[in-house]
Amino acid sequence: MELTKRQAVILDIVKREGPITGEQIADRLSLTRATLRPDMAILTMSGLLEARPRVGYYHSGKNPSRILMDKLHSIKVGDVKSVPIVVTEKCSVYDAAVTMFIEDVGTLIVVREGGFLEGVLSRKDLLKITLGGHDIYKLPVGVIMTRMPNVVTVETEESVWSAAKKLITHEVDALPVVRVSDDNSGVEVVGRLSKTNITRLFVELGES
């Protein structure tokens, strides 16, 4: 939303002097209240100013980026998540790497029978181990993966914003999307959320 010059001046007056009445604002600008009415309506409707009877107008503290914030927080992990690519902990490092290439993902999720989360394995974990001269055909991923409860997870109903914050804070490329099973016997994997999902969402939000 673009403010006109007059609206910007009004906003500035209210920021400095608010609470201030419509009468006083009109005085400052040597205009009538009637002339200002559409401007005041726009400024209050847009949430930039708030009005209280017998007090006057005051600055809401909100700004245009508030609209953006609200939007970003309203999108859920469930709206953007991808399918999880899983292996078991007995899978060899070599087979895990092959799976990573075939599926073209940067993170594998390690599960036990029933799809319950055991750990995660990143491209970085695999590269570290292949550099180390280990027998990658025999070494199982269970030895090198990040194991529960040290895995950072996210739930379907969480906001994508919260997931993005976890990706940055914990310095990981992807999070398993999980659901705690009804009988509390484990954490069930239902998806995967990566920096790629965030980047794709960013592109979609900016598309017309």
Added chain:
Amino acid sequence: MELTKRQAVILDIVKREGPITGEQIADRLSLTRATLRPDMAILTMSGLLEARPRVGYYHSGKNPSRILMDKLHSIKVGDVKSVPIVVTEKCSVYDAAVTMFIEDVGTLIVVREGGFLEGVLSRKDLLKITLGGHDIYKLPVGVIMTRMPNVVTVETEESVWSAAKKLITHEVDALPVVRVSDDNSGVEVVGRLSKTNITRLFVELGES
């Protein structure tokens, strides 16, 4: 921006019947034009409706998410880029992998003297080669990197949105940020823009 019920009704009328005059809209709602004036002002100022003399009001095709779009397109690569982590093409695959771990990045940029772009090298490229049983202490990165002119790049003045679109379209994790040198002798590397930068920006945009 929240519309009032009356404004939503007006928007709906103009969407269906526009171009339509203020007189006709007032008729439909059995109200005077004067009563509608603040509403019409809000709807046109916010960019939802446009008005043309002797034609009337019509729907601009913009919607509230336009505000979000404009914001996303206004942020430049230069505002969020990171420093480039570079190696030369003679660097061994092993040394490149070590650099990647020490600097904790997923993409290395390969440059020649003067900081001119020669290629890029991803964690995926390195993992593929370490799985292949090559002599990674001797093999130079020049053999396995993606070489110019096949490298997708971005410039400082480009929008982050455009960079994000390149990341998704070309399925890469990071782009070298470049500047074409004045004498056209090469493409100078001035930064790095990755999915991590996009994710971090996403977090910042949603913060109060």
